[in-house]
Amino acid sequence: MSLDKIFDIAIIGAGPGGIASAIEAKLKGIEKVIVLEKADNHSDMIRKFYKPGKRVDKDWQGKKFEFEGNVTFEECSKEEYLEQIEKKIQDAGIADKFKYNHHVYGVKKNSDGIFEIGADNELGVIQAKNVIIAIGRMGKPNKPSYKFPPKIRPRLNFNLDKVKPGEKVLVVGGGDTAGEYAYGLVDMDIGCDVTLNYRRPEITRMNPTNKEIVERYIKEGKLKAKLGVDIDHVEPVEDDEVTPPRVKIVYKDGSTDIFDRVVYALGGTSPVDFLKNCGIELNEWGEPIYNEETMETNIPGLYTIGDVVTSQGSIALAFNHAYRAIKDIAKKSK
Ligand SMILES: Cc1cc2nc3c(=O)[nH]c(=O)nc-3n(C[C@H](O)[C@H](O)[C@H](O)COP(=O)(O)OP(=O)(O)OC[C@H]3O[C@@H](n4cnc5c(N)ncnc54)[C@H](O)[C@@H]3O)c2cc1C
Secondary structure: OOOOOEEEEEEEOOOHHHHHHHHHHHHOOOOOEEEEOOOOOOOHHHHHHOOOOOEEOOOHHHOOOOOOOOOOOOOEEHHHHHHHHHHHHHHHOOHHHEEOOOOOOEEEEOOOOOEEEEOOHHHOOEEEEEEEEOOOOOOOOOOOOOOOOHHHHHHEEOOOOOOOOOOEEEEEOOOHHHHHHHHHHHHHOOOOEEEEEEOOOOOOOOOHHHHHHHHHHHHOOOOEEEEOOOEEEEEEOOOOOOOOOOEEEEEOOOOEEEEOEEEEOOOOOOHHHHHHHOOOOEOOOOOEOOOOOOOEOOOOOEEEOHHHHOOOOOHHHHHHHHHHHHHHHHHHHO
């Protein structure tokens, strides 16, 4: 299915903030809307993190909220809340706007003022005039399926923060982040011996620039490559002279190698990384700087709402943020 067209609004995340945005947009007569959600259903955080039967409070944690917009909910149990929300989506006639199982990695504004949404390519190129980021705060980097033995955990990382000069480092992954980490470490010129491991034999998921640099560095011998083989498991080097012990990588073909550090870049981003990737200005707590009346960030047309902008979020607050953002978008589109 290809969706190569320009949407008026692309909404990222189908939690309370994203859902309310889609409903408010419909009420304003804005039809070209897409909601991209990485899980296989809406309200995923609530489904996963609320206990069965949990009471869903309007004034969550004692903070009083009046609903500003058209989307509200009655206090009830978790299960009833999910039913209420499902009904609201159906009644608004917008269920087809929700595209599930699509993880968004970032958003870029092109020179023509149109946003391009970085997701998998299954839906084609997704472009939008406005973007609402409603990804909450629960994002985490993806982890491999094998266990991390506690002894070597400090040496198994998800970014380059802990890499020290002279280390032998394995970067795992085949996407842009993996590529940028791998050649970035070489470019830092701090004496690291860098290997890139990707389970596929060819690099296909990187953008052309990253792919070109990675392939060139491999050819020039600046970067080692271990392609076409997946890691089976990792284990501590037995009786190693350093603490914590180094990491022994055991590949699925039976080959092994030893590294000081392993950096995983397997997709999935923390909310802060996501916002940074989009070029949004953040305050010292890693929260976006935005206009409270409109929820617009420093990038015109790019809005952040719900838990991603505040550590003290609630469903009602996310609904209100959605109302403010859509009101602003509708006003500007007139
Ligand atoms: C245990 C618990 C109990 C709570 N109880 C209450 C309560 O009783 N009343 C109340 O008002 N509030 C409560 N809250 C808070 C409330 O749930 C949140 O404030 C609210 O869900 C925030 O909505 P949101 O849309 O901003 O984010 P979320 O609900 O976190 O939704 C974000 C959505 O974005 C998706 N997503 C994330 N990253 C990406 C990506 N890169 N690409 C695509 N999709 C992505 C996620 O899968 C998710 O569906 C509770 C919170 C917790 C943890």
